[in-house]
Amino acid sequence: xxxxxxxxxxxxxxxxxxxxxxxxxxxxxxxxxxxxxxxxxxxxxxxxxxxxxxxxxxxxxxxxxxxxxxxxxxxxxxxxxxxxxxxxxxxxxxxxxxxxxxxxxxxxxxxxxxxxxxxxxxxxxxxxxxxxxxxxxxxxxxxxxxxxxxxxxxxxxxxxxxxxxxxxxxxxxxxxxxxxxxxxxxxxxxxxxxxxxxxxxxxxxxxxxxxxxxxxxxxxxxxxxxxxxxxxxxxxxxxxxxxxxxxxxxxxxxxxxxxxxxxxxxxxxxxxxxxxxxxxxxxxxxxxxxxxxxxxxxxxxxxxxxxxxxxxxxxxxxxxxxxxxxxxxxxxxxxxxxxxxxxxxxxxxxxxxxxxxxxxxxxxxxxxxxxxxxxxxxxxxxxxxxxxxxxxxxxxxxxxxxxxxxxxxxxxxxxxxxxxxxxxxxxxxxxxxxxxxxxxxxxxxxxxxxxxxxxxxxxxxxxxxxxxxxxxxxxxxxxxxxxxxxxxxxxxxxxxxxxxxxxxxxxxxxxxxxxxxxxxxxxxxxxxxxxxxxxxxxxxxxxxxxxxxxxxxxxxxxxxxxxxxxxxxxxxxxxxxxxxxxxxxxxxxxxxxxxx
Numbered sequence: 001x002x003x004x005x006x007x008x009x010x011x012x013x014x015x016x017x018x019x020x021x022x023x024x025x026x027x028x029x030x031x032x033x034x035x036x037x038x039x040x041x042x043x044x045x046x047x048x049x050x051x052x053x054x055x056x057x058x059x060x061x062x063x064x065x066x067x068x069x070x071x072x073x074x075x076x077x078x079x080x081x082x083x084x085x086x087x088x089x090x091x092x093x094x095x096x097x098x099x100x101x102x103x104x105x106x107x108x109x110x111x112x113x114x115x116x117x118x119x120x121x122x123x124x125x126x127x128x129x130x131x132x133x134x135x136x137x138x139x140x141x142x143x144x145x146x147x148x149x150x151x152x153x154x155x156x157x158x159x160x161x162x163x164x165x166x167x168x169x170x171x172x173x174x175x176x177x178x179x180x181x182x183x184x185x186x187x188x189x190x191x192x193x194x195x196x197x198x199x200x201x202x203x204x205x206x207x208x209x210x211x212x213x214x215x216x217x218x219x220x221x222x223x224x225x226x227x228x229x230x231x232x233x234x235x236x237x238x239x240x241x242x243x244x245x246x247x248x249x250x251x252x253x254x255x256x257x258x259x260x261x262x263x264x265x266x267x268x269x270x271x272x273x274x275x276x277x278x279x280x281x282x283x284x285x286x287x288x289x290x291x292x293x294x295x296x297x298x299x300x301x302x303x304x305x306x307x308x309x310x311x312x313x314x315x316x317x318x319x320x321x322x323x324x325x326x327x328x329x330x331x332x333x334x335x336x337x338x339x340x341x342x343x344x345x346x347x348x349x350x351x352x353x354x355x356x357x358x359x360x361x362x363x364x365x366x367x368x369x370x371x372x373x374x375x376x377x378x379x380x381x382x383x384x385x386x387x388x389x390x391x392x393x394x395x396x397x398x399x400x401x402x403x404x405x406x407x408x409x410x411x412x413x414x415x416x417x418x419x420x421x422x423x424x425x426x427x428x429x430x431x432x433x434x435x436x437x438x439x440x441x442x443x444x445x446x447x448x449x450x451x452x453x454x455x456x457x458x459x460x461x462x463x464x465x466x467x468x469x470x471x472x473x474x475x476x477x478x479x480x481x482x483x484x485x486x487x488x489x490x491x492x493x494x495x496x497x498x499x500x501x502x503x504x505x506x507x508x509x510x511x512x513x514x515x516x517x518x519x520x521x522x523x524x525x526x527x528x529x530x531x532x533x534x535x536x537x538x539x540x541x542x543x544x545x546x547x548x549x550x551x552x553x554x555x556x557x558x559x560x561x562x563x564x565x566x567x568x569x570x571x572x573x574x575x576x577x578x579x580x581x582x583x584x585x586x587x588x589x590x591x592x593x594x595x596x
Contacts, residue, residue: 442477
């Protein structure tokens with residue numbers, strides 16, 4: 001069915017969607033040719049990594065949507081990934097909210113800072129990469145213009161009725177008193193229009209305006225006024241000098257670069273206005289299927305431009321985008337100021353990559369330190385890279401079970417966890433149970449030529465430890481693998497054949513790690529024991545129904561999972577599993593229970 005569908009796919013751009021047997025969407029992809037791209041998953045599997053092979057093994061259903069161009073397919077792919085978050089797709093996710101400046105829609109509008117984007121509230125500018133960057137722009141605006149900071153309702157009626165008095169801002173020269181009608185609305189709006197240029201990053205327009213006003217005032221011998229504009233011009237030039245990165249002729253540009261490791265991609269995004277960086281952002285992406293940099297970069301460009309409302313006509317990148325767009329021109333600069341911008345962005349991406357690698361190395365070193373301390377405390381010949389811990393669990397002598405947890409490099413390796421049903425021991429005998437499970441575990445490793453641990457921990461005192469040692473002796477492993485027991489009452493560590501506990505500081509990170517591993521083994525064992533006890537009670541109740549045996553009870557258990565679901569099942573649902581006669585008996589029993 002799937003092969004037939006793939007064979008009939010069109011040779012056109014579009015988006016394909018893969019589903020697993022549960023009907024869950026597990027991957028969304030775009031393609032210039034649906035037929036070629038989808039077919040490649042099933043004909044070139046040997047070329048893919050293990051993650052892609054795993055994806056292909058789960059695919060049972062395929063859906064697709066045609067698009068006019070590959071760029072349209074990219075947009076649809078982005079939307080589907082954001083809506084459904086399939087497990088095999090990378091997700092460009094950043095929970096950080098950036099600050100904006102907003103010119104409010106009101107009479108004598110204020111300029112406020114906010115992290116909430118509400119379009120109807122006013123005209124927004126930004127986002128800014130930090131509060132500091134935003135405040136420096138806001139401070140410049142307030143130094144150059146007299147914008148009110150109060151929240152008074154400055155309606156014609158309120159001003160005419162003299163409801164307000166000027167505040168301190170008026171007396172220190174930061175406001176011209178529109179609340180008392182001391183500044184005309186048209187003059188105030190002219191200043192807002194000038195401020196809007198600065199918020200948009202068009203500083204050259206404002207600079208030219210101040211220079212012309214200064215020149216005009218000087219020609220008319222209004223030297224005080226000329227000095228006023230000169231002061232503003234100096235403030236503006238000082239701000240520009242601090243923020244200028246390259247030639248001011250380079251404007252309205254997005255710069256997006258990528259640096260990759262085997263498992264992650266690191267993105268830096270810059271917005272450039274008149275040679276200055278007006279916004280910067282770093283993004284870290286976890287690779288899912290060993291995606292090429294060009295593909296990740298294409299997705300990142302679309303996402304970042306949309307998220308930060310950029311309509312800049314040029315996008316500079318360090319690698320050519322895999323998907324072309326009519327919305328902007330993609331340029332990979334090789335020389336000059338354009339290349340300087342890309343190099344600066346890439347430097348940020350590489351710095352983020354290096355920072356993450358250092359953090360990862362530090363975490364690894366910290367883990368290694370604990371394991372080295374453990375090696376020293378327990379006087380182990382080998383570094384304990386792999387540690388396995390065993391625990392028994394029973395309730396008043398019923399349903400004896402056991403559990404083993406496996407830690408690798410100080411972290412739980414949950415794929416290595418094991419549950420054990422006790423097979424050879426009758427009754428609540430913890431010592432014999434421990435011997436059985438330890439023997440079964442390492443006999444299997446011997447047979448399968450698996451990897452032995454460098455340390456075995458037994459949850460229990462000297463009795464359980466001795467039993468585990470007997471199992472190792474019978475396998476010829478005793479003395480080859482270090483083994484210790486941790487007594488529950490005083491949290492003491494015991495060696496085989498040593499009546500005295502090992503002296504380890506109660507605050508030692510090594511002892512804390514042993515306790516953590518022991519607690520995890522206990523939790524894992526108790527969970528299994530509760531499930532088994534519940535299932536045992538459930539099966540017993542079913543077997544009490546005349547004509548229902550263990551085989552039928554097990555069938556129902558496997559299908560419905562709980563007695564409650566069986567009681568809620570209809571006659572038809574029960575008949576599908578156990579036949580009509582048995583279904584009627586179970587339904588009758590459930591009804592009797594309900595009447596009781």
